[in-house]
Every structure is written in C-alpha cells, then in structure tokens.
Amino acid sequence: MFTRIVKMEFEAENVPAFLANFETVKSKIRNYPGCLFLELYNDKKEPTIFFTYSKWEHENDLENYRHSELFKGVWATTKPMFRSKAQAWSVDTLYSE
Template sequence: MLVRFVKMEFHPEHIAEFIALFDGVKEKIRAVEGCEFLELLQGTEASNIFFTHSYWEDAQALEAYRHSALFKTTWAKTKPLFNAKPEAWSVEKFVSLP
C-alpha cells in the first residue's frame, strides 16, 4: 500500500472555494480504482494550509489517477488558489499499530 500526503497552502480568501471544490470531488476520488482512503486535514496554526492524506493500492494506481481527467480538471481548478508551491510525499507503511 502506498500512502500519499500532499501539502497545499492557499491564499486565505480562497479557502472556502477550495473546500467547496474538494467537497464536490472527494467521493469521485474515493471511487477511483486503487484509492482505498482519502481525507482532508487543515493546519491548526495556519488555517490556510491543508493536507490530503490518501491510501493507494500501489504506485501504479496513484499514477493512473494522476493521469486521469478527474485529476487534471480538479488540479486545474485548484492550482490558481495556491499561494505556495504544493509539496507531495509518497511513503510505504513501515509499522502499523492496531
């Protein structure tokens, strides 16, 4: 399983727009083949910083999503709202506690 974190920092005036956008696509992303989990996290000290946290069957499933029309249209709408370059990390679970 691949775990993916994407850090996104938004212009404060665009936070509500981003949340509405995410709310409109989250179930579609969760329904993508190979996506096993998706959540949105918001910073506690900087409310304009968000993270997506997702689980993917494998790297190929994530790459297939990243090349999909759903990703491309969602990213095209999200990108202009950023006030910093997004950062992404893909990791494998090393130890998991029950």
Template sequence: MVIRIVKMTFKLEKIEDFLSFLEENKHKIRNFPGCLMVEILQEIGQPNVIMTHSHWESEQDLENYRNSELFNFVWSNTKIHFEDKPEAYSMLSLDKL
C-alpha cells in the same frame, strides 16, 4: 500500500472556494480504482495550510490517478488558489500491524 501526502498553502480568501470544490468532488477521488481512503487535514493555527492524505493499493494505482482526467480536473481547479508551491510525498507503508 502507497501513502500520498500533499501539502498545499492557499490564499486565505480562497480556502472556502477550495473546500466547497473538494466537497463536490471528493467522492470521485475516493471511488477511483485503487484508492483506499482520502482525508483532508487543516493545520491548527494556519488555516490556509491544507493537506491531503490518501492510501493507494499500489504505485500504479496512484500513477493511474495522477494521469487521469479526474486528476487534471481537480488539480487545475485547485492550483489556481495557491499562495505557495505545493509539496508532495509518496511513501510505502512499513507498518505491518
């Protein structure tokens, strides 16, 4: 399993725009082949810092998503609201529990 965490810092006045957009489209991401789960996290004390935390069956599934029309649509409508450069991490789960 691959875990993907993306940290995004938004312009304060654009947070609601992004969250509304995500609400309209999150089911498409969650239903993408190989996606096991997606959650949206907001930092306490810094509401303009939002992270996505997703689990993927494999690296190939994540790459398929990152190369998809859906990703291009979501990303192009997300990055226009950034205040700072995003950070992204792809990790393998070592937890066997």
C-alpha cells in the same frame, strides 16, 4: 499499499472555494480505482494550510489517477488558488496499529 501526503497552502480568500470544490470531488477521488482511503487535514495553527492523506493499492493506481481527466479537472481548479507550490510525498507504512 502506500500513502500519498500532499501539502497545499492557499491564499486565505481561496479557502472557501477550495473546500467547496473538495466536497464536490472527494467521493470521486475516493472511488477512483486503487484509492483505498482519503482524508483532508487542516493545520491547527495556519488555517490556509491543508494536507490530503490518501492510501493507494499500487503506485501505478496513483499514476493512473494523476493522468486521468478527474485529476486534470481537480488540479486545474485547485492549483490557481495556491499561495505557494504544493509539496507531495509518497511514503511506505513501516508501522500501523
């Protein structure tokens, strides 16, 4: 299992549209094969910065999602709303309580 963290910064006027779209697709992403967990975070000081935090059973599960029609649709809607390029990290859990 591993975790994927994606940082996204939006133009302020696009935040409501992003949140509405996320509400529509979150259960589809969460129920995608291999996705074990999904949360969306908002920066405390900068309301245009968001993070997705997802856990995946295997790396190929994330890759399958990234090549799916679901992801292509989500990304096609989300990417034009960005103020800057998204950043992503795949990390292993070293400690969890």
